[in-house]
Amino acid sequence: MLFMVEMQVNIPLGFDAEEGARLKLAEKMRFQELQAAGTWRHIWRVVGQYANVSVFDVESTSQLHDILMGLPLYPFMTIKVTPLCRHPSSMHEDDR
Numbered sequence: 001m002l003f004m005v006e007m008q009v010n011i012p013l014g015f016d017a018e019e020g021a022r023l024k025l026a027e028k029m030r031f032q033e034l035q036a037a038g039t040w041r042h043i044w045r046v047v048g049q050y051a052n053v054s055v056f057d058v059e060s061t062s063q064l065h066d067i068l069m070g071l072p073l074y075p076f077m078t079i080k081v082t083p084l085c086r087h088p089s090s091m092h093e094d095d096r
């Protein structure tokens with residue numbers, strides 16, 4: 001199942017810089033793990049914002065829920081999830 005996930009990161013002004021850097025590194029490592037597994041299929045930066053638009057490929061909504069809630073930066077994120085399905089004109093067989 002494919003989902004578009006929009007994530008806005010809001011780390012409060014004055015948040016401990018070292019802890020912020022640690023969380024960002026942990027987030028990057030988790031992202032790369034999920035990308036390598038094919039679960040976090042795509043990611044784009046939203047220009048001018050600490051935000052991304054991503055596509056996740058998961059088995060269930062509860063899997064996606066657990067992944068998102070487990071992200072190191074989750075406590076600072078506003079997240080919007082949109083289910084996707086294959087466009088009838090798509091040439092990509094793996095768009096499911």
Ligand SMILES: O=C(O)C[C@H]1C=CC(=O)O1
Pocket residue numbers: 007009027028029031050051052073
């Ligand atoms: O930078 C972000 O948009 C937040 C998050 C998503 C991947 C990652 O490495 O950090």
